[in-house]
Amino acid sequence: NFSCTANKPILKVRAKASGICLLTATLVDVNGRAVDNYPGINMELTNSYQIFTIDFSQHFRNYHSANPGILDSTYIERIQFAINPGYYSYPYSGINANYNTAFNGTVEIDWIGIGDNCSPPLTQLPAITSFTPACITEGTQVTITGNYLSNANNVTFNGLAGTIISNTASQIVAAAPSGVTAGKISITTAEGSVTSEESFNLTPFADAGNDQNVSSYTATLTANAASGTWTLISGAGNIKNPNTPTTTVSALQNGANTFRWTVQNGSCTAYDEVTINASVTPLGNISGPTLVANGTQQTYSVTGTGPYTWIVPDGVVIVEGQGTNTIKVYFEEASGGNIEVVNEEGGISSSITITMDQPTSVHLGSDNYWQIFPNPFKESTLLRINSEQPQKLSIKVVDITGSSLYHSDNYFTNESIVIGNNLPNGIYILIINYNNSVKTFKLIKAE
Numbered sequence: 001n002f003s004c005t006a007n008k009p010i011l012k013v014r015a016k017a018s019g020i021c022l023l024t025a026t027l028v029d030v031n032g033r034a035v036d037n038y039p040g041i042n043m044e045l046t047n048s049y050q051i052f053t054i055d056f057s058q059h060f061r062n063y064h065s066a067n068p069g070i071l072d073s074t075y076i077e078r079i080q081f082a083i084n085p086g087y088y089s090y091p092y093s094g095i096n097a098n099y100n101t102a103f104n105g106t107v108e109i110d111w112i113g114i115g116d117n118c119s120p121p122l123t124q125l126p127a128i129t130s131f132t133p134a135c136i137t138e139g140t141q142v143t144i145t146g147n148y149l150s151n152a153n154n155v156t157f158n159g160l161a162g163t164i165i166s167n168t169a170s171q172i173v174a175a176a177p178s179g180v181t182a183g184k185i186s187i188t189t190a191e192g193s194v195t196s197e198e199s200f201n202l203t204p205f206a207d208a209g210n211d212q213n214v215s216s217y218t219a220t221l222t223a224n225a226a227s228g229t230w231t232l233i234s235g236a237g238n239i240k241n242p243n244t245p246t247t248t249v250s251a252l253q254n255g256a257n258t259f260r261w262t263v264q265n266g267s268c269t270a271y272d273e274v275t276i277n278a279s280v281t282p283l284g285n286i287s288g289p290t291l292v293a294n295g296t297q298q299t300y301s302v303t304g305t306g307p308y309t310w311i312v313p314d315g316v317v318i319v320e321g322q323g324t325n326t327i328k329v330y331f332e333e334a335s336g337g338n339i340e341v342v343n344e345e346g347g348i349s350s351s352i353t354i355t356m357d358q359p360t361s362v363h364l365g366s367d368n369y370w371q372i373f374p375n376p377f378k379e380s381t382l383l384r385i386n387s388e389q390p391q392k393l394s395i396k397v398v399d400i401t402g403s404s405l406y407h408s409d410n411y412f413t414n415e416s417i418v419i420g421n422n423l424p425n426g427i428y429i430l431i432i433n434y435n436n437s438v439k440t441f442k443l444i445k446a447e
Contacts, residue, residue, distance in 0.1 A: 011054040011079065017045040018105035024082045025054060030075040033062040049110060083107055124148040125192040131185055135203040135268035136176045141165060142200075144172045144185060151189055157200070158183025201268045208261035208274035217343065218250045219276045221259060228263040233273060252278040283308075283343055286352040293357040293373050294331045300352070301326035302341050313337030313354065331356075372430070376444035380421035385434060387413040393434035395419070397443070400427055420445055 235257030
């Protein structure tokens with residue numbers, strides 16, 4: 001009803017077309033009268049929405065219809081549209097001649113308002129507020145949150161079209177396409193297009209290789225990327241070069257040992273894990289004497305062929321055999337401890353505990369100190385008499401029947417004297433004549 005002052009004869013149209021064309025709009029009353037054509041009712045459309053305002057003031061007459069006259073402004077029945085009307089009715093003067101041909105396409109009239117009190121609608125352009133995840137790869141389903149996202153017809157990832165999985169006014173779920181590269185996300189709806197402010201990055205690919213079964217304490221780790229980091233997750237192992245894709249790992253434990261290869265692309269991280277199952281026969285127990293004395297040489301061995309690393313306590317010197325399964329050591333000033341053998345690939349045997357045997361000793365005055373060690377003995381024993389000044393002494397060894405087996409007057413104090421190396425197993429008496437005194441000791445030689 002255009003008869004009231006508030007509703008002046010104004011028509012507002014929001015429209016676009018798939019191509020350039022001319023759209024006309026006219027009012028038709030209840031009697032079928034239509035407003036005659038005049039230039040103000042013509043709208044030249046493009047493929048973008050435009051808002052047109054048509055003022056029908058002074059144009060409510062119809063001169064050409066079967067029922068000419070003034071339109072009934074109190075009862076406008078409909079709005080009538082035509083596209084390129086000059087093609088089927090009469091030509092327009094002053095208008096592009098192309099409008100006088102048929103238009104093959106679509107025209108979208110999105111909104112119509114009548115009356116002076118109408119306002120154009122708010123343009124409902126799509127908006128992106130966030131998306132997750134920020135790290136993606138081919139096939140990743142990305143949830144995009146925003147406004148006015150209904151009826152989206154295209155979602156692109158840095159220019160490549162993804163696959164829309166679900167679509168509501170506030171959320172779109174789309175899968176990233178093959179060949180996707182880092183960049184921004186764009187959405188196109190019937191209202192327009194929008195591009196995210198934030199960029200996504202590509203999730204890197206991590207491959208730690210296949211699980212391994214090894215029969216040693218070492219293995220080789222092989223990953224795919226040029227850079228990354230190896231870390232131990234469970235089990236045991238010493239990684240030689242943690243920041244290189246191919247490196248060796250030693251000191252594995254029997255059973256499962258799991259390692260992780262982590263790669264990064266900016267803030268995006270990926271990892272893969274590999275398990276190395278080690279199955280190694282442990283080293284056997286160390287064989288050798290446990291009760292020893294300083295000043296003696298002993299032999300220790302373990303089964304196998306090595307290579308091995310032997311570890312001895314302070315005061316013990318490895319004379320020969322380091323790296324093999326058998327060593328000879330000399331006890332200088334040891335106070336006991338453990339001897340260990342370590343497989344160079346990381347296996348450690350059970351250790352053997354050494355206890356120091358104390359020599360038989362006799363004090364003869366403040367400056368004299370006698371030692372006989374070891375006793376009992378297998379091969380020989382050592383006699384030593386300490387004094388402030390070297391003095392001559394004589395030694396005699398007799399058996400239990402009193403028969404003399406050895407005698408010498410050519411020894412001095414402050415030197416180590418070997419006794420018994422040529423004696424058979426048995427019990428003997430050692431007689432020492434020194435500084436006008438005689439001392440006897442019982443000696444036992446046995447295997």
